[in-house]
């Protein structure tokens with residue numbers, strides 16, 4: 199892939215942004231291992247195909263990539279991201295809302311609160327990504 203061969207399309211911009219947001223949340227959760235990063239790459243590849251089929255969905259890729267990575271992590275790593283709001287009780291993962299829409303957020307259904315925008319979990323948990 200040669201990025202100089204053509205201007206960056208809105209699709210590539212959206213995918214790049216989605217990748218950056220989800221990686222920021224993985225860093226915040228300290229799970230940004232190499233194999234986890236590859237899960238993000240896999241999702242971005244799949245969502246590129248998906249948006250090519252349905253261009254109107256370009257604004258939804260960040261939430262979708264977040265959910266893809268969440269599902270993939272559940273199989274390999276466990277629940278992610280763990281809810282930082284509820285201090286007691288069973289550890290539970292946050293959910294992305296809307297599942298298919300713009301401006302995705304992490305929410306805790308147990309407490310019924312919006313925790314952070316996708317990409318901003320670091321500020322919600324008190325740890326900022328270092329870069």
Ligand SMILES: [Zn+2]
Pocket residue numbers: 281282283284290306307308309
């Ligand atoms: Zn919770």
